[in-house]
Amino acid sequence: MRFVTTAALAALVFVAPQSTFAQDLDRGEALFDLCTQCHGSAGEGNPMYLAPAIAGFSDWYLTAQLQNFKKGVRGTHPDDMGGLRMYPMSLSLKSDEDIAAVAAYVSSLPPVNPEPTVLGGDPAKGAESWKTCAACHGPDGAGKKDLNAPRLVGVSDWYLFEALKKYKAGIRGGNTGNQQAVMMRGMAMSLADEQAIRDVVAHIVELGN
Ligand code: HEC
Ligand code: HEC
Numbered sequence: 001m002r003f004v005t006t007a008a009l010a011a012l013v014f015v016a017p018q019s020t021f022a023q024d025l026d027r028g029e030a031l032f033d034l035c036t037q038c039h040g041s042a043g044e045g046n047p048m049y050l051a052p053a054i055a056g057f058s059d060w061y062l063t064a065q066l067q068n069f070k071k072g073v074r075g076t077h078p079d080d081m082g083g084l085r086m087y088p089m090s091l092s093l094k095s096d097e098d099i100a101a102v103a104a105y106v107s108s109l110p111p112v113n114p115e116p117t118v119l120g121g122d123p124a125k126g127a128e129s130w131k132t133c134a135a136c137h138g139p140d141g142a143g144k145k146d147l148n149a150p151r152l153v154g155v156s157d158w159y160l161f162e163a164l165k166k167y168k169a170g171i172r173g174g175n176t177g178n179q180q181a182v183m184m185r186g187m188a189m190s191l192a193d194e195q196a197i198r199d200v201v202a203h204i205v206e207l208g209n
Contacts, residue, residue, distance in 0.1 A: 027098070028105025034092055035102070038085070044112045045156050050082035052159035056111030058143065061150040062103035064180075066090055070099070073178035077171045082162065113208060114156040120195075121202025129200045132190055141207045148180050153208035157201050164188050164197045 032043075040046055043055030054062065068074035069090035075083030093099050134141075136149035143151035152160060166172040173185025191197050 024101040024104045025108060028101035028103070028108075031093065031098055031102040032105050034089065035106075038089075042112065043106055043109045045114060045159070047117065047156070047158055050085065050159075050162075052156045053112050053114050053154070054106050055109035056154070057107060058145065058151060059100075059103040059107035060145055061143070061148075062106055063099055064148065066093060066099045066103060068178055068181075071177065073175045074172065074181065077174060079169070080166065080171045083166075083172070111154050113154050116157045116205045118157045118161045118198060118201050118205075121198035121200075121205075123199070123202040123206045125196075126199035126201065126203030129191055129196060130203050132187065133200070136187075141204055152204050155204075157205050160201045160204060161197060164191060164201070165194070168197075 035043075038046060038049040038051035039054055040051075043053060045051050045053035065074065069083075069087050070093065072087065075085075075087035075090070077083065093102060133152075136144055136147045137152050138144055138149075141151065141153035143149050163172065167181070167185045167188035168191065170185060173181035173183075173188070176182060191200060
């Protein structure tokens with residue numbers, strides 16, 4: 001009896017997650033249709049719409065950010081041009097299941113390595129600032145899930161530049177309902193000025209090459 005129960009359980013554990021995952025991906029692909037308008041059909045991003053590449057990002061990070069937008073703790077600051085475009089889009093995801101499904105789908109897309117566009121950065125100077133960043137984002141910029149710190153290599157460089165300026169100005173990380181962003185804002189404060197931001201972004205681009 002005990003054997004049967006264990007075997008039945010084991011079968012459930014084995015089968016259920018796989019079929020749920022496949023359904024999730026189908027659902028995620030359908031939900032992603034809306035997203036392609038700005039993020040592109042391969043999730044490659046489009047600077048004209050201020051929409052970053054998202055293909056192949058970790059699903060835990062995608063999920064967290066979609067939740068943040070939906071809760072209004074990201075993308076609601078009046079000076080956040082990109083965020084204000086993304087915030088209403090997050091409201092089209094009606095449930096946690098929708099968010100999980102679209103995150104799983106986006107995460108399954110092959111990562112893109114967007115062409116660098118930010119000029120005038122000195123990667124050697126940026127490497128000095130990066131020492132602080134590496135503690136959370138990893139020495140190679142691959143991110144650390146246990147610290148909620150996302151991957152930064154392979155991310156659109158213009159978006160990294162804008163994101164760091166926004167953290168510094170409190171346009172991102174100014175809402176106490178979003179503690180991870182508040183913390184990251186403190187880190188961005190260690191970059192003295194716009195040139196220091198250019199430098200660290202140039203270093204992150206180098207890490208990805
Ligand atoms: C109207 C254009 C538009 C549409 C449609 C759109 N987005 Fe966005 N999205 C943006 C912009 C602009 C940003 C950058 C926000 C910022 O600068 O903080 C963004 C940011 C994001 C981010 C955060 C990326 C990061 O690195 O933190 C995720 C995740 C995301 N979008 C997912 C989606 C998903 C999933 C959909 C479809 C349900 C979607 N977006 C639809 C414009 C759009
Ligand atoms: C103590 C840990 C920690 C340190 C140190 C840190 N970060 Fe972060 N970083 C995070 C976390 C957590 C997030 C997610 C914040 C959020 O949800 O807004 C983040 C987000 C970011 C983002 C936004 C990514 C995106 O896709 O929107 C950028 C860019 C970034 N960090 C760059 C840096 C740079 C450059 C440094 C060094 C000057 C740095 N970080 C130092 C933890 C850290």
